[in-house]
Amino acid sequence: MTSEIVTEGGRQDRRLRFRILGPLTMAHGADSVVLPPSKPTILLAALLLNANKVVTVEALWQAIWNDERPAAARAALQTCVLRLRQLFTKYGISNSAIETVPGGYRMVADARTLDLVHFRELVRHAAEAHEPAARLDLLDEALALWHDAPLANVPSDVLRTGVLPGLVEERLRTIERATDIRLACGQVGAALPGLWRVSREHPGHEGISKRLAESLYRTGRQADALAEIRRIRSYLRTELGVDPGTAVEQLEIAILRGEGPGQPPAGPRTPVRADSRYGVEPFPTTSRFTGRADVSAAILAALDPDRGPGTAIVVTGPPGIGKTAVAVHVARLAQRRGAGTPSLLRATDPDGLPRAAGQIAADLHARRARVPTGGPQRAVIVLDDVREIQQIPADLLCCVPDRSVIVTSRMSLAGLVVRSGAQVHRLDVLDQEESVALLGSLLGADRADAEPAALRALATACGHFPLALRIAGARLLTRPKMQVSDVVAWLAPDRIDRLALPDDPQMSVVQRFRGWLDRLDPALVDAFVRLGSAAPPVFTAADGAAALRTTAADAEPLLDQLVDANLLEEGSGHYTMHELLRVFARGCARPVS
The missing domain is CATH 1.10.8 (Helicase, Ruva Protein; domain 3)
Incomplete structure (x- = not known):
């Protein structure tokens, strides 16, 4: 099922890929097409739903024509196969993509060519993973493969009623497993949004509703938790004539008594850390990651071990722009490409104070001591929320083969480019x-x-x-x-x-914005507020000096520091301030006189 396109640098393998966990879609390189509702589309769906298995002629007849098959059904089926093969040939795919075997047809697929195989492979890897964070990340990646309306463009009652419910149940079981891990790790707030959505998509699913009620209770929303239990009980009685199972009943009793369902109903717990003060945290998971495709690809390419020894990358931007999410996302992608387990080191304490280079170095040594022998040694280390270069241990940036470092910071840290040849990725708002x-x-x-x-x-x-x-x-x-x-x-x-x-x-x-300003010099904060309040959305250095009520010579270093702190963006001969930062500056209590 592959074709090759010759490029200047050699031969590049490009596969025909299919998505069936949503409307049936075929992709080849950058081209993607949602297939039209048709009999060949039904045939393709039936083969993909049974990838790597022989699908009998009888089963294909039933899927395509149900009980109204034509008199020359075998010839009609062969015509459908021919039309599919012609479509594949259009994209340079050989006719062997659909194999003719005794008794029927077969389509070979793997995780690179079919999302359903990829989904099941990720779920299997999650079951084999030892760390809860790794299991959760794999399950989240598997769930991200699902899109709305699977088989929506496949006009087959046989497949929709006979196959689709089983696929949906696979997804719901995976959601339940991911939710259980989140609740066990104290990530209750992160579980709520997804549970709300899925419980409304599947109002009769008792397991999802039970987990939603438990999450609501653990976040202190006792009334909402009881309301969800009443809702599922009413739905089951009205629609199915049954009562909820014992798990829901026991949860309701625990809520009414004020008891914890397995643990106290306090807010989200702080994850256990290796170091008694802060240390190396269990590597976090990200909710469904969206956007940043270009910057993620660029960072991932820079982490390629074929490029040589360890790499240093800086991801910078204002508060709330998604620096840590990008770093975590890319580190997990690198792990799935064969790197070792990534690590997260915090450069700032929970109280906002910067941690010294010696403390971070001790965390790094603790992490290296826990790396198992015999497994992948090269791993990505995310050093999060660095305030100044001096916090970064010298040996963290050494060009050694066993690690690459992604540093996130609200400062530009341009000095790392000179010192360590670091790449810098400055994040802007999403489009x-x-x-x-x-x-x-x-x-x-x-x-x-x-x-x-x-x-x-x-x-x-x-x-x-x-x-x-x-x-x-x-x-x-x-x-x-x-x-x-x-x-x-x-x-x-x-x-x-x-x-x-x-x-x-x-x-x-x-x-978030106020916490960042609290770390900065008061004179710089005052300059930020004045510019946000008095300067136009796009302004020159002269405009900035006027807003600051100072000379151009005195304004220049302030403007430069604000750019370095990601409170301004500098273009060709002009400056801009992100809209939300400008609104925040105008609303600050600090008077502008």
């Missing part, structure tokens, strides 16, 4: 399509497609900041009866303060 895609991945296609204009308006209101988009999406998920347009209208009078979640202080745009 319109990425923002809408992120909101859509959070809300689900049905809800997103119902209000496309409002979704774009919400992306704009969030300034295309990933943090703001996720906050808005979480608000909608926890208020399933609210429309997207309602949130847009609600944000309009005071979006900078309202982009926050009441149960998580870290999920607040204002708090």
Whole structure:
């Protein structure tokens, strides 16, 4: 099922890929096409759903024609096979893509060519993984392969009623496993949005509703948890005439008594760390990652071990722009390409104070002592939230073969380019399509497609900041009866303060921005507020000096420091400030006189 395209650098293998965990889609290189509803599409779906197995002629007849097969059914089936083979040939794929075998046909596929095989392979690897974080990340990657309306363009009642329910159940079991890991690790808040969505997509699924109720209870929302239990009980009695199982009943009793379902119902727990103070944390997982394809690919390419010894990469940008998410995402991608288990080292304590290079070096040595022998040795280390170059241990950046380092920072850290030849990736806000895609991945296609204009308006209101988009999406998920347009209208009078979640202080745009300003020199903060309040959206150095009420010579170092702190963006002869940062600056209590 492969074809090869000769490039200047040699022969590059390009495979025909299929997606069936959504509308049946065929992709070849950069080309992708959703197949039209047709009998050849049904044939292809039947073969892919049974990849690497012989599908009998009888089963294919039934899938395509049900009980209304034509008189010359064998010839009609052969015509469908011929049309598929002609389509494959159009993309340079040989006729052997569909194998004719005694009694029927077979299509060979692997994780690189079919998302269903990839999904099941990831679920299997998750079951074999030893670390909860690794299991959860693999399950999340598997679930990300699913899209809305599987088989929507496959007009076969046999496949939709006989095969699709089993596929959906596979997905729901995987969601349950991922949720159980999140609850066990104390990531209750992270479990809620997805559970809300899936419980409404499958209102009669008792296991999902039970986990949603437990998550609500653990976040202190006892009334909402009991309401969810009442909802599932009413649904099961009305639709199926049965009561919930004992697990739901026991959870309800525990909630009414104020007991913990397996553990106290306090808020999310702090993960256990290797070091008693801070140390090397269990490597985090990311929720469904959206966007940043270009920068992720560039960083992943730089991590390629064929490029030589260890690599240093800086991911920089303002608070809430998604630096850590990108670093974690790429580190996990590198692991799935054969690298060792990645590690996360924090460069800042929970109280906001920077950690010394010696402390970070001790964490690094602790991490290396735990690397098992015999496995992949080269791994990615994410050093998160660095404030200054002096925090980075010298041996962390040495060109050694067993590691590459991704440093995230709100500062530009341009000195690392000179000292270590580091690559620098400065993150900007998402573009319109990425923002809408992120909101859509959070809300689900049905809800997103119902209000496309409002979704774009919400992306704009969030300034295309990933943090703001996720906050808005979480608000909608926890208020399933609210429309997207309602949130847009609600944000309009005071979006900078309202982009926050009441149960998580870290999920607040204002708090993230204010926390960053608290780390900076007061003179720099004053300059930021003055520029945000008085300078135009796009301004020159002379405009900046006027807003700062100083000379051009005195304004230049302030502007340069603000750029370095990711509070300004410098272009060719001009400066800009991200929209949300400008709104925040105007609303700061610090007076501008």
